[in-house]
Amino acid sequence: MAEPLTIRVGTYNLFEGGLAARDGHGLGDDSGLPNLNDSRLREQLTLLARLGLDVLGLQEATWGPHSPDLADFVADELGMAWRFVGPSNFYGCDLATFVRISAHLTVTDVNHLTGPPFVHGLTNLTLQINGHPRPVHILNGHSAPSSPTTRKAEAEMITVHRHLDVVYMADTNAAAIGDTPDTTGLDPNKVTKKLDLAPAKELAAAGFHHIGHQDPTPTVGHGDDKLAYRCDRIHTTLPAEWITGYGVELGGDHLSDHRPVWAEITFGQTAAGR
Numbered sequence: 001m002a003e004p005l006t007i008r009v010g011t012y013n014l015f016e017g018g019l020a021a022r023d024g025h026g027l028g029d030d031s032g033l034p035n036l037n038d039s040r041l042r043e044q045l046t047l048l049a050r051l052g053l054d055v056l057g058l059q060e061a062t063w064g065p066h067s068p069d070l071a072d073f074v075a076d077e078l079g080m081a082w083r084f085v086g087p088s089n090f091y092g093c094d095l096a097t098f099v100r101i102s103a104h105l106t107v108t109d110v111n112h113l114t115g116p117p118f119v120h121g122l123t124n125l126t127l128q129i130n131g132h133p134r135p136v137h138i139l140n141g142h143s144a145p146s147s148p149t150t151r152k153a154e155a156e157m158i159t160v161h162r163h164l165d166v167v168y169m170a171d172t173n174a175a176a177i178g179d180t181p182d183t184t185g186l187d188p189n190k191v192t193k194k195l196d197l198a199p200a201k202e203l204a205a206a207g208f209h210h211i212g213h214q215d216p217t218p219t220v221g222h223g224d225d226k227l228a229y230r231c232d233r234i235h236t237t238l239p240a241e242w243i244t245g246y247g248v249e250l251g252g253d254h255l256s257d258h259r260p261v262w263a264e265i266t267f268g269q270t271a272a273g274r
Helices: 039-049 064-078 148-161 188-194 198-205
Strands: 005-013 055-059 082-086 095-099 105-113 122-129 136-142 165-171 232-236 243-248 261-267
Touching: 005 039, 005 136, 005 165, 005 232, 039 064, 055 122, 055 136, 055 165, 064 082, 064 095, 082 105, 082 122, 095 105, 095 122, 095 136, 122 148, 136 148, 148 165, 148 198, 165 261, 232 261
Parallel strands: 005 055, 136 165
Antiparallel strands: 005 261, 055 095, 082 095, 105 122, 122 136, 165 232, 243 261
């Protein structure tokens, strides 16, 4: 029997690529690239580096024509040499995925979907993990921002992968099952849309369990928007007993309207019946 191998995966919405001003960050150029300020992005990368991730999915990689240079920069800063930026259909909110290649973990394929129903797209990496006989698919997504109907359709399409070994990480733009945020004084239209549980229930019914279901820590709601819920999530079809760690990083609330979320997965031999 192969020795168990542990990997860490994480997801984070940068908020406007980590480049726009937020909470006191100025607009001056300190990046060496024209018209860019990467001071917030640098702080975000310092935060992410502390998590020791092997796989990272970023949303709102709104880097435009500077995307190749900034993807290289992020990869170098994090020591994650494999990188891919998948285009978004919607306002340039691209999806960026990074992997720390090792003797135990390699990328064998990548696909990126941009057609309906996906508003921003869906990146699908295929990983080979030492000691695990099946390919592992990493899905990096960013669900529709203001349409519960579209989000449900996106979730339905993601469940096509339910018979594979999948880790799906995303800004889901909707609440998790069990979220009960305080909605006092908030826009009722937005509350109704964000707290729609149909996408989460669709994933759960197909066997995509929410890794952080027992941790009520919200991943949004700490900024100007006070609706606090678990928007950023990691779901998987892997056995629940393989989940050996989970967390929501609270140290970067001034850097984005989202919080980084990570999970630790320890792979062993294929479970009986899989």
